[in-house]
Amino acid sequence: MTTRPRRVELDPDTVERDLARLVLTVVELLRRLMEGQALRRVESGDLTEEQEERLGLTLMLLEDRMALLRDRFGLEPEDLNIDLGPLGNLL
Amino acid sequence: MNDENLWYVYAVVRSPGPAGPPAGGTLGEGLATVDHRGLTALAEKVPATDFDEAPLRERLEDLDWLARVARAHHGVVAEAGRHTTVVPLRLATVCRGEQGVRRLLEEGEDRLLEALDRLAGAREWGVKLYVDEAAAPPAAEPAGGDRPDRAGSGRDYLRRRLGQQRARQDADDAAARTARHLHEALARAAADTVLHPPQQARLSGVPGRNVLNAAYLVPEEGEQRFRDALPPPDDLHTGLRVEVTGPWVPYSFTRTGPEEGTGP
Numbered sequence: 507m508t509t510r511p512r513r514v515e516l517d518p519d520t521v522e523r524d525l526a527r528l529v530l531t532v533v534e535l536l537r538r539l540m541e542g543q544a545l546r547r548v549e550s551g552d553l554t555e556e557q558e559e560r561l562g563l564t565l566m567l568l569e570d571r572m573a574l575l576r577d578r579f580g581l582e583p584e585d586l587n588i589d590l591g592p593l594g595n596l597l
Numbered sequence: 598m599n600d601e602n603l604w605y606v607y608a609v610v611r612s613p614g615p616a617g618p619p620a621g622g623t624l625g626e627g628l629a630t631v632d633h634r635g636l637t638a639l640a641e642k643v644p645a646t647d648f649d650e651a652p653l654r655e656r657l658e659d660l661d662w663l664a665r666v667a668r669a670h671h672g673v674v675a676e677a678g679r680h681t682t683v684v685p686l687r688l689a690t691v692c693r694g695e696q697g698v699r700r701l702l703e704e705g706e707d708r709l710l711e712a713l714d715r716l717a718g719a720r721e722w723g724v725k726l727y728v729d730e731a732a733a734p735p736a737a738e739p740a741g742g743d744r745p746d747r748a749g750s751g752r753d754y755l756r757r758r759l760g761q762q763r764a765r766q767d768a769d770d771a772a773a774r775t776a777r778h779l780h781e782a783l784a785r786a787a788a789d790t791v792l793h794p795p796q797q798a799r800l801s802g803v804p805g806r807n808v809l810n811a812a813y814l815v816p817e818e819g820e821q822r823f824r825d826a827l828p829p830p831d832d833l834h835t836g837l838r839v840e841v842t843g844p845w846v847p848y849s850f851t852r853t854g855p856e857e858g859t860g861p
Contacts, residue, residue: 541758545755545758545759548755549759558751559751561751562750562751562752562755563751565751565754565755565758566751566754
């Protein structure tokens with residue numbers, strides 16, 4: 507068993523970062539979808555001012571937290587992506 | 598029957614081919630010409646160890662080897678194209694014996710003659726239009742540093758995002774419009790055009806998003822008119838960039854290449 511070459515280097519530091527990257531990428535995808543939906547509703551004018559305010563505040567906070575989390579794991583905005591091969595990038 | 602030498606065929610020109618020994622090649626024993634009924638193939642005897650069917654299939658997956666073949670191929674085609682109208686064949690077109698080369702010329706005769714007529718006196722120019730995302734309005738969220746905490750309310754945030762989204766949309770529309778107008782203007786000065794799919798920045802390594810990737814077959818007497826149709830860089834919106842390449846041997850316009858040796 508021990509003679510087999512180890513394909514994956516399990517370095518605790520990078521595992522954490524890679525995992526964070528994956529999770530944050532998915533969160534970022536959802537955030538953008540939500541924001542896109544919110545902007546469409548604002549554009550079509552079917553939200554009250556109060557609803558707009560709350561929605562905007564939520565999205566703003568979400569973006570803010572994303573930036574904090576990225577910083578904590580040393581990730582740049584462009585790191586949050588997944589290469590889907592022939593389909594291009596996720597984001 | 599008889600000689601089982603393999604011949605790599607680079608390109609076809611109208612007979613008589615180049616005066617004197619043709620230059621270039623070197624995938625095998627040196628470039629030679631094979632004449633048949635008014636057509637001349639620029640071809641070269643190549644070793645079966647590389648170019649016979651089975652080894653060739655394997656070799657085609659070897660990128661370094663392929664690059665060498667592509668360079669030799671392009672070299673022969675470009676050199677011939679300097680002197681006469683040339684129809685490049687597909688990369689790695691291999692025939693069995695001189696007889697095979699003749700057969701290729703004979704079977705492809707109509708298409709080759711048609712292509713030679715069509716390409717006579719014309720050269721290919723490539724034009725690409727890029728959008729430099731950096732110069733365009735901010736598309737993604739602002740990086741952590743310039744957090745818009747002064748923006749205050751959620752409504753302001755939404756409005757700002759909406760503005761950014763519209764600006765981006767406008768930039769995209771402007772790029773598409775510019776690409777369309779540019780292509781129309783250039784096509785008027787060209788005998789033929791081919792629209793290639795836009796390049797992926799990831800593969801080409803060229804910065805910016807490619808929104809037009811076109812090839813134009815331009816008669817030599819119309820080259821000035823073609824060039825005049827290109828906008829001076831100052832005329833373009835910020836963030837748009839035009840790249841012109843050429844003149845090339847009209848690779849993009851030889852869709853009539855004979856089938857032999859090009860696979861199923």
